[in-house]
Amino acid sequence: MKLTTKKIIKVSVLLLLIITIALPFIYNTEKQPLTDQIRSKVSGDFIELSQGVVHYQQTNMGAEKTVVLVHGFSVPYYIWDPTYNFLVGNGFHVIRYDLYGRGYSDRPDVDYDQQLFDTQLLELLNTLNIQKPVDVIGLSMGGAIVAKFVADHPEKVNKVVFIDPSHESFYSKKLTVPLLGEYLAAVVMLPKAADGQLADFKDPDKFSDWPEKYRQQMQYYGFRNALLSTLRNFAKPDKLYLYQKVGQLNKSTLLIWGEDDNTLPIANSTRVAQALNIETFVVKNAGHIPHFERPEIVNPALLSFLQ
Secondary structure, X not given: OOXXXXXXXXXXXXXXXXXXXXXXXXXXXXXXOOOHHHHOOOOOEEEXXXXXXXXXXXXOOOOOOEEEEEOOOXXXXXXXXXXXXXXXXXXXXXXXXXXXXXXXXXXXXXXXXXXXXXXXXXXXXXXXXXXXXXXXXXXXXXXXXXXXXXXXXXXXXEEEEEEOOOOOOOOOHHHHOOOHHHHHXXXXXXXXXXXXXXXXXXXXXXXXXXXXXXXXXXXXXXXXXXXXXXXXXXXXXXXXXXXXXXXXXXXXXXXXXXXXXXOOOHHHHHHHHHHHOOOEEXXXXXXXXXXXXXXHHHHHHHHHHHO
């Protein structure tokens, strides 16, 4: 039977529609809930806060100084491995944790905005009975979280470190559109997420296991929604005013930036440095996560500053 042009068009449209509908299911990586049984097999501890269970790790409880490490947009607390181990080895009480929606922390169905992450950090410290002011280190989006925390709770903080901190809006208008955003997150954003993390390194070949490590958190329900909600509720406002507030508090502050950062180019450091009224410590031959790529440079700088 000879197909007419009209029938060919109808068949093509039908196939395209089927593929369009099928893609979110094809690319879906979220296959199971994050259960206590799964959590029992991972390192670290868990604590119940107002919005759910939070995965954290702390070592050297009782040490004179406490340092809290706050990770960025989507890579959970293992991104701090070199820093955590170094500071622990030098006698600091160190705390690191997974932000809501990441790693092995719960993925509550709420707006992932600045207030959510601020409250998470505040409740974590209070629940762990950390009464003395702490030193805080924020990476990338974690820098903006730390900036708000310092600005809103200055009595809780002693020294502050920002590593390649985000400050400008990084949201996508398309992702804010209902339904369209969910679709694009499912078929475009998440499928590229794991391999895309390699772009954070100056020399990604040295970190070939990074994508697979990242994929572990992608198998639990709520991860995609958490990232999408963060892009919709956290990412839009320019956060420079928060760094200006921190600068006005006259707290001892260190700003570190990878010279070859492609995610937040070092040219952006000028705005943050001016807001904080300090100089930038530039790490050569390093990308967006210089503490991981060049720990032999960053760790001594952190130790000198924190001591």
